Amino acid sequence: MQSRETTGVAAEPHWHVLGAGAIGCLFAAGLARGGSDVTLLLRDSGGSGQVIIEDARGNSELTLPVVQTGHCAAISHLLVTTKAYDVGAALAACAGDITDGADVLLLVNGMGLAGPLQKQYPQLRFFLGTTTEGAHRLGPRHVRHAGRGHTRIGRPGQVEAPAWFGQFARGPGRCHWDTDIDSALWEKLAVNAVINPLTAVHRCRNGALAEHAQLREAVAALCREVTQVSYAAGYTDTAQTIEDKVQQVIRATAANRSSMLQDVAHGRATEIDHITGYLLRVAREHGIPARHHQALFDEVTALAP
Template structure:
């Protein structure tokens, strides 16, 4: 019996990039686009740092039949409603990996899908949509997957580890999620507000100073939340990411530029919630949350 396909929910740039990488490795991929395409198959053309073309099957939102393996690349605010929409296709043994930015969205899942026990992932790969079927592969990076309470990689992880570049199992996925959250808190909103590439946060002294101040505040909140070890050396990590992705446009900048809602509520907003929970002030993150929210209100 052939292995079950990996379904991909969320067919934006990152979902399509991962679909192409899995397909290139010989893994059967089925896309779950929000709106049904006009063609029977969906074309993907990867350009930029890697090049490949793929023609992949897709299923409409109302399709039936079980989904055994699922990667979710929706925006954080769409995770719960999108999964609820296909909840009839998910069983107790379905493998679901949530790859959204930020934190806090998993708690919104439980009332809708109380038996779901998802895995979580982070990615430092970069991609953005081009014209037509094109996806620009804009940044090499790592993929880290894991499940709370599962320190060793399960058998189903092996094909993903072989297919995806620099893909590893995280024994403590919560720490990895916190590290990614902290880096996003320090980079994404500043690039969105100043409409600049990541590299400008280091090249412009005033912005670099804001990054350093943000890192200090984020580290304080993280320590109160029990994540001091996860955020050790945060400032160095943040500037390393800024230099490594100097030519990239953050997802938050891309969203604002395209008139879309951002994930700031699940990034800086989550950090502000954690600060309040532990009785700590986080004025810098609060100010960024308010500024991005105001920009969203003006364009949406």
């Protein structure tokens, strides 16, 4: 078989994946199965690069190269899938290995990270992504793919997808280039801001939010505030559809435990600052109290280890 170099076809980028949790492993495996070269970046040099993905069809296993952050050759394409609060430190740990002009795709929860990072690393090009793929860790690099979803990737102001987007389009599930990625991120944040903190505080699965009258009322109140903030911030589609979107997600993920609930249950930090915290900052900018979201934010913050 001829290589891309011998046939005159440019080699596709080699992707490094920073954050070997559920989503990181899922996308690393998807890219590799699609024919891309993929390396996992880990905090330490120990551990195998074996990745196990479980789904309704059974188990699939593959072994990927593993490199310790800060000890890597030049990184030209980086997929970041850490927790939102870890992004800054994780990126700093491998910044010396990232080449000028590199493309960095942030596939993390919440909003508000890209702007400060672009100012800190002006030599890099940041892309943003959001996914509804359902996945959770069963063990180190052992992931249960609980539900198939959609992934949207984009870059504010960029209409055409970069050449490397084809690697995602044929690899990890259903990926689409989104010319209005900010709206896609806001919609995901809005849904998460309703469901995740409520399930964390009440220690319940997503489906319980539709089963109990008190929780249904809480969902409705949170949605009303999201509608107000979304209209004020210019996210009209989310403002008009948030209640339906939230109910759809609750039904589709009724048996799931939200990531925030899992974090609270395991005594870990949560992403509340980057989800509800961001929504509250936007609300304050437009003079909207958002009292129900503030109360929920305070409750989750009080649960922090």
